[in-house]
Amino acid sequence: MFINPEVPLDSLPSADDLDWQPLHPRFVRRLQVGALVRVLVVGIIGSAAYFLMTSGDSAAMARFADRLLPFALTAFGLFAASVLLWPMIAVPRRGYVVREKDILHKSGVLWRSVKAVPFNRVQHTKLDSGLLDRRFGLANLSVFPAGAGGHRIRGLGTDTAEQLRVYVSERIEAEALDPADED
Amino acid sequence: MSRSDPGAWQRTSPFAIVFFIGRTIKSFTRSLIQLVATFGALAVLIERNPQVALVIPVGILAIIVAGVLEYWFFRFRIEEDRIHIHQGIARKTALDLPFDRVQGINVERSLIDRILGLVTVSLDTAGSATAEGQLPSVTSELADDLRTRIRAHRPATVADGIATADEQAEEATPAAEESGRREPSPGQVILKLTSGDIARIGFSNRNLVVAAAVLGLLGQSLDFAEDRLRPIFESAGEAFAGAGALIQVLVVIGFVLVGLGLVLFGALLRYHGFTLWREGTAYRTRAGLLTQREVVVEARKIQQLTLSHNLVMRLFRRHRLRALPAALLPNQGGADAAGLQIAEVLEVPLLRARQAEDLRTRVFGREGDALTLQPRSPAFLRVSPVYIRALTLRISFTGALVALPFLVPLLQSNAGTNLADAVQGLLGETPMLGAGSAGTVALGVLLWWLVLIPPAALIAWVRWRRQGYLHDDDGLASRSGFLGRKVDAFLFRKAQSVAVVQSPLQRRKGLATLNVQLACGPLSVPYIDHGIACRLRDYMLYRVESSRRRWH
Numbered sequence: 001m002f003i004n005p006e007v008p009l010d011s012l013p014s015a016d017d018l019d020w021q022p023l024h025p026r027f028v029r030r031l032q033v034g035a036l037v038r039v040l041v042v043g044i045i046g047s048a049a050y051f052l053m054t055s056g057d058s059a060a061m062a063r064f065a066d067r068l069l070p071f072a073l074t075a076f077g078l079f080a081a082s083v084l085l086w087p088m089i090a091v092p093r094r095g096y097v098v099r100e101k102d103i104l105h106k107s108g109v110l111w112r113s114v115k116a117v118p119f120n121r122v123q124h125t126k127l128d129s130g131l132l133d134r135r136f137g138l139a140n141l142s143v144f145p146a147g148a149g150g151h152r153i154r155g156l157g158t159d160t161a162e163q164l165r166v167y168v169s170e171r172i173e174a175e176a177l178d179p180a181d182e183d
Numbered sequence: 184m185s186r187s188d189p190g191a192w193q194r195t196s197p198f199a200i201v202f203f204i205g206r207t208i209k210s211f212t213r214s215l216i217q218l219v220a221t222f223g224a225l226a227v228l229i230e231r232n233p234q235v236a237l238v239i240p241v242g243i244l245a246i247i248v249a250g251v252l253e254y255w256f257f258r259f260r261i262e263e264d265r266i267h268i269h270q271g272i273a274r275k276t277a278l279d280l281p282f283d284r285v286q287g288i289n290v291e292r293s294l295i296d297r298i299l300g301l302v303t304v305s306l307d308t309a310g311s312a313t314a315e316g317q318l319p320s321v322t323s324e325l326a327d328d329l330r331t332r333i334r335a336h337r338p339a340t341v342a343d344g345i346a347t348a349d350e351q352a353e354e355a356t357p358a359a360e361e362s363g364r365r366e367p368s369p370g371q372v373i374l375k376l377t378s379g380d381i382a383r384i385g386f387s388n389r390n391l392v393v394a395a396a397v398l399g400l401l402g403q404s405l406d407f408a409e410d411r412l413r414p415i416f417e418s419a420g421e422a423f424a425g426a427g428a429l430i431q432v433l434v435v436i437g438f439v440l441v442g443l444g445l446v447l448f449g450a451l452l453r454y455h456g457f458t459l460w461r462e463g464t465a466y467r468t469r470a471g472l473l474t475q476r477e478v479v480v481e482a483r484k485i486q487q488l489t490l491s492h493n494l495v496m497r498l499f500r501r502h503r504l505r506a507l508p509a510a511l512l513p514n515q516g517g518a519d520a521a522g523l524q525i526a527e528v529l530e531v532p533l534l535r536a537r538q539a540e541d542l543r544t545r546v547f548g549r550e551g552d553a554l555t556l557q558p559r560s561p562a563f564l565r566v567s568p569v570y571i572r573a574l575t576l577r578i579s580f581t582g583a584l585v586a587l588p589f590l591v592p593l594l595q596s597n598a599g600t601n602l603a604d605a606v607q608g609l610l611g612e613t614p615m616l617g618a619g620s621a622g623t624v625a626l627g628v629l630l631w632w633l634v635l636i637p638p639a640a641l642i643a644w645v646r647w648r649r650q651g652y653l654h655d656d657d658g659l660a661s662r663s664g665f666l667g668r669k670v671d672a673f674l675f676r677k678a679q680s681v682a683v684v685q686s687p688l689q690r691r692k693g694l695a696t697l698n699v700q701l702a703c704g705p706l707s708v709p710y711i712d713h714g715i716a717c718r719l720r721d722y723m724l725y726r727v728e729s730s731r732r733r734w735h
Contacts, residue, residue, distance in 0.1 A: 014721050101728035112690070113698075115682040116720065118727045121734070145679035146509050146702035146735070147486075 020095035020106065027155030030136040031087035039080045046076060096153050098164065100171075103143060105153050120175035121145045125168050127161055141165055192260045192269075195321050199257065201295055202303060202319035204250035259318060261329065264336055266306070268316060280306060280316050282336040289527050290326055290477040297475065302326045307508075307527055330479070334463065367460035367467070373542065376457035376470075380501075380533045385450035387495035387533075391442065454532055461545070466506065466529055480529040484508040484735050485546055486677050486703040490539050490556040493667035504531040504539050504556070506546060509702035509735050543672065550674050553655035558668040563651035563660075569692050570650065570710035574643035575636060582639065583632040594627040652708045654719065657726075659699070661708050671706050673699070675726040677734050683716045699723070702735060 050072075053065035090109050097104045102118040122143045129139040139161035144150035156164065228235040249272065257270040268278040289305045296302055304326045306316030318325075376384075457470035462479075469477045489505045496502065506529040531542070539556050547554070555562060642665070651662040660672040682698040689695055695716040697708040708716075 014717065102724055108684075110687050111684060113682050113684040114720075115680060116724055117680040118678075118724060120728060120730075121679045145700065147679050147700055147704060151680065 018097045023155040024157040026136045028087045028091045035083040119171040122172050192258045199320040200250045200254045203253040282333045285333050288330050292475040294473045371460040374459040381450050383499050384532050385447035388446040478527050486701045487673045489671050491669040501533045507703035551658035554658050554660050556670045562653045566650045566710040571643045571647045575640040578639035579635040582635045594624045675723045676730040681720045
């Protein structure tokens with residue numbers, strides 16, 4: 001495929017067999033709590049709609065609501081179960097690797113992706129954590145190369161995230177200052 | 184005013200007032216609907232109370248006063264390494280723009296500017312959207328001076344690109360560049376468009392196709408036109424009885440001619456005297472009949488080259504080339520999404536294949552020798568035919584989903600009854616499907632989806648035939664398209680991030696999609712072998728990580 005006499009392809013570092021770092025164990029719980037909140041919101045809206053429909057004047061509307069109820073409950077049950085269980089499936093399949101020259105991030109259960117961002121293309125980094133994240137002692141690390149919105153690694157322990165951020169920043173500096181080593 | 188005295192605050196020329204008034208009007212008319220609504224409301228009000236008409240002169244006066252005030256408060260100061268621009272009447276803004284953050288300088292000359300020998304300078308910044316550096320109606324000397332300063336201030340690069348021989352020669356004679364409004368010397372000119380070329384641009388206008396479609400619709404309302412026109416003909420002495428058909432033909436021809444005239448005039452307005460030339464390390468284009476626009480893009484800031492042609496351009500055997508610079512660099516401050524700033528794209532609206540290849544070698548330098556922008560090149564590798572299957576499914580599903588809101592009411596009505604009857608008649612079964620039942624609806628949607636599959640498959644097949652990629656040691660070119668064709672090419676070392684993505688189907692077939700993020704946008708190579716995708720990713724990372732050259 002390529003002809004590249006100086007660097008034999010086989011000797012190139014491969015991003016396939018890597019020691020993927022798992023996300024923080026509490027991240028599953030955090031996502032589940034987030035999902036629970038969403039389930040509750042949907043449930044409240046749904047039951048409010050049901051009571052509005054049945055308590056109204058229209059008998060036809062009430063009959064319609066009653067006919068719809070089993071379907072709605074089944075759909076709601078499936079939604080709740082999948083949303084609550086999904087983090088347990090998805091989180092173990094996510095992970096990251098920090099190498100000397102780049103950071104890799106894999107994610108996805110059905111659609112799987114492995115993203116790599118070289119440090120010498122990173123413009124800046126960002127740490128963020130929401131209300132729930134903080135309760136679970138978690139933080140999210142984003143690295144921003146040019147042109148895209150950035151790559152966000154969610155569900156790191158606060159300490160790990162801070163260490164990573166410092167490391168990435170150092171690497172960015174190092175890559176920028178590295179003397180010419182012309183390719 | 185004539186020179187950019189460092190450190191001194193200065194105003195632009197008073198003719199900038201016209202620019203500010205124009206800008207106010209432009210921002211007013213940005214939404215046509217809003218404008219129509221405003222005028223409509225105004226008309227109604229005036230009809231009821233004629234005194235409301237006073238609003239109009241008062242409004243015009245207000246806009247003019249605002250323009251004068253904006254001019255008065257607009258001040259700029261050029262320092263060694265940066266430019267300060269202070270502006271605003273009520274809400275003051277102070278822009279501090281270091282030259283090394285300037286991505287490109289663009290010069291625009293409106294009709295008034297041209298008469299007075301002034302230019303409007305826009306500074307493309309690699310930063311936040313608010314940092315819009317625009318100097319209206321300044322002298323061209325000042326624009327040139329600014330350009331020289333910005334170029335001079337370019338950070339000293341370790342190994343800044345491969346300076347070709349002529350580039351070095353030009354750098355050695357900067358004096359030639361200083362002289363006023365520069366006309367490109369014949370040696371620098373790469374490409375000029377003739378009037379024939381501009382006519383071709385007009386003919387290959389995308390809107391012409393749309394216009395033809397609109398014409399088809401108009402054909403149905405031609406009776407209306409006929410009714411209007413017939414009295415004219417009849418008053419002319421009822422020269423011919425069967426004038427109706429003739430009028431229709433005349434109206435259609437008239438529409439075609441007017442449409443053609445419009446697109447040709449549009450092309451002339453925009454591309455008259457189009458010239459592309461190289462100046463130092465930058466590529467510049469200049470074009471325009473009334474308002475002359477100049478685009479300057481530094482060669483090393485070009486991230487991607489895109490060659491495309493639509494059906495009409497294929498007939499002319501011509502292409503369109505776009506050189507995309509970095510679209511946005513995230514703010515150092517951390518405001519990510521806010522930092523959108525689209526840099527000016529260098530566009531060559533019409534060129535031959537050979538010229539495109541010539542430009543590619545100029546822009547990429549010694550790198551990417553084996554790349555090509557020619558969509559017909561046999562060097563392009565096909566992607567896996569599984570792509571057809573995936574695309575067929577995607578297109579037909581989308582089609583079925585889009586049709587769902589129309590399909591369901593239809594199936595619940597008579598058509599649904601007929602469908603249910605037909606199916607039962609066909610199967611000879613006892614009635615179990617009633618009109619409007621969930622079963623009928625599901626069956627109807629399923630049938631509709633099945634009907635959609637053959638055309639979807641055809642579209643997918645054509646798109647698969649267009650899809651392709653090729654790469655060498657330095658870069659990659661990806662081809663795509665449906666009716667037209669498009670080739671995107673970039674150098675590996677310009678990549679920002681790389682991802683290998685697999686759908687469930689791709690996993691089963693051992694395929695993957697390679698997504699490359701460039702500073703000007705994403706680029707993907709779908710449905711290639713997973714192993715190849717991973718090797719390309721690893722190689723690309725190696726090239727990026729071992730590169731010490733500036734990518735922008």
